[in-house]
Amino acid sequence: xxxxxxxxxxxxxxxxxxxxxxxxxxxxxxxxxxxxxxxxxxxxxxxxxxxxxxxxxxxxxxxxxxxxxxxxxxxxxxxxxxxxxxxxxxxxxxxxxxxxxxxxxxxxxxxxxxxxxxxxxxxxxxxxxxxxxxxxxxxxxxxxxx
Numbered sequence: 001x002x003x004x005x006x007x008x009x010x011x012x013x014x015x016x017x018x019x020x021x022x023x024x025x026x027x028x029x030x031x032x033x034x035x036x037x038x039x040x041x042x043x044x045x046x047x048x049x050x051x052x053x054x055x056x057x058x059x060x061x062x063x064x065x066x067x068x069x070x071x072x073x074x075x076x077x078x079x080x081x082x083x084x085x086x087x088x089x090x091x092x093x094x095x096x097x098x099x100x101x102x103x104x105x106x107x108x109x110x111x112x113x114x115x116x117x118x119x120x121x122x123x124x125x126x127x128x129x130x131x132x133x134x135x136x137x138x139x140x141x142x143x144x145x146x
Contacts, residue, residue, distance in 0.1 A: 006131030013124035014063035023114040028107040055090040080129035087118040
C-alpha cells in the first residue's frame with residue numbers, strides 16, 4: 001500500500017538521489033581556477049562522471065520500483081538492498097574521481113554539503129527495508145493466528 005511509512009522513506013530516498021544529479025558534489029581549486037564536480041560532465045572531464053550519473057538515475061528508478069512493488073514484500077526488500085548498493089557504488093566512483101583529479105594536478109578538494117545526499121538515501125532505504133520487514137512479520141503473525 002502506498003500510504004505506509006516505508007513508502008515515504010523510499011520516496012524521500014528517491015528525492016535525495018535525484019537531487020545528486022543536479023547539485024554540485026565537490027569543488028576543486030588550484031589558486032586561479034575553480035572547477036565544480038557534478039554528476040554530469042561539466043567543468044571536470046572524466047569518463048567516470050557518467051558512472052555517477054548512471055548510479056544516481058539507477059537509484060531513483062530502483063526507489064520507485066520498490067515503492068510500487070508493495071504486493072511482494074520480499075522482492076521489495078531486495079530492491080531496497082539494490083538501492084543501498086547503488087548508493088555505495090556512487091560513493092566508490094565519487095572517491096575515485098576525486099582521487100584522480102587531486103593526484104593529477106595541484107587542485108585542492110573541498111566537498112559540498114550535497115555529497116551527503118547519497119548517504120541520506122542509504123539511511124532512508126534502510127529505514128524503508130526495516131518497515132517492510134516489520135510488515136512481513138505482522139503478516140506472518142496474522143497467518144499463524146488463523
